[in-house]
Amino acid sequence: MSTLSPCISVCRIDRVTGYCEGCGRTMTEIAEWLHYDPDRKRAIIAELEHRPRPARAGRKRK
Numbered sequence: 759m760s761t762l763s764p765c766i767s768v769c770r771i772d773r774v775t776g777y778c779e780g781c782g783r784t785m786t787e788i789a790e791w792l793h794y795d796p797d798r799k800r801a802i803i804a805e806l807e808h809r810p811r812p813a814r815a816g817r818k819r820k
Contacts, residue, residue, distance in 0.1 A: 762799045763791065764806055775810050782806040 768780025769788075776784055783791070787802055794802070 762796060762803070764803050777809050782809045 764781040764783065766780045768778075770779040771777070771785060772779050778784075778788060781788075783802065783806070791799070
């Protein structure tokens with residue numbers, strides 16, 4: 759069983775992009791993650807750096 763995951767325990771879906779503000783995955787990718795093979799997981803992780811993630815771009819918590 760692979761534990762490969764981009765999850766950082768910040769689980770909020772951005773309403774504009776549809777991506778998780780923490781890991782950048784879609785709801786479908788998150789829900790089906792445990793069923794993906796390691797190659798599919800690596801492919802998604804490689805895509806994440808190209809997805810918009812406004813919550814993580816220089817935003818600081820108050």
